[in-house]
Amino acid sequence: MAALRSADAVHFALLRDTLEVSDSLLSKHLAALESAGYITATKGYVGRRPRTWYALTEEGRAAFDAHIATLREIVDSAGT
């Protein structure tokens, strides 16, 4: 979700390369996020190459931002 938060949409291969995970593991996690309504998938082509682009939904964006805020609170409270 951090990768998707940093761009409007990111396609599968770039997500896989950025996160350094296998295709199957990434697909599993993307499917779970899509079921939860946190991301959307858009299929298209770049030239003749099929591409699937993933983007955060409003709900996904809010959930990720809340998660990051919580992590920062935990880190800050440990520091004080």
Next chain:
Amino acid sequence: MLTPAHSDDRSPSTASESLEIAETISRRIHARRGWYIAGALVMAVVLVAFVVALAAWPERLAQVIVPGLIVVGAILAVLGWSGRTMPAATVTATNRVVGASAVLLLVALLLTRFVLPEGFSVWAALIGALPALPFLYLAWRAGRA
């Protein structure tokens, strides 16, 4: 693989690791976008330089055309590679920008050939900026993507 080493989600070390990983991933995505913006800006500069050079030294067209095409091809390859991090709308915009820039380049070349006097001038620089404008727009748009 980029995952925290610890299993306890509430521990500060896990939270800290998770934040660090999120920031690393964000930086990686932004780095690719940086190449795209840089490619668009370099293309704009190359196009201006090309038109101004032709206006100032028209007899050197044969010498600059092949290196110019190689540089343009390389920049378009960089845009294509780094465009993987761009949303589809920006990729579509790239294709339109290349087309618009090609048309403006032709207009600029015709103006420098048939309207402008030979040699460098402010007008040559302004007309040289015409084909660069679509790529400046692309760099701005990619920065906002």
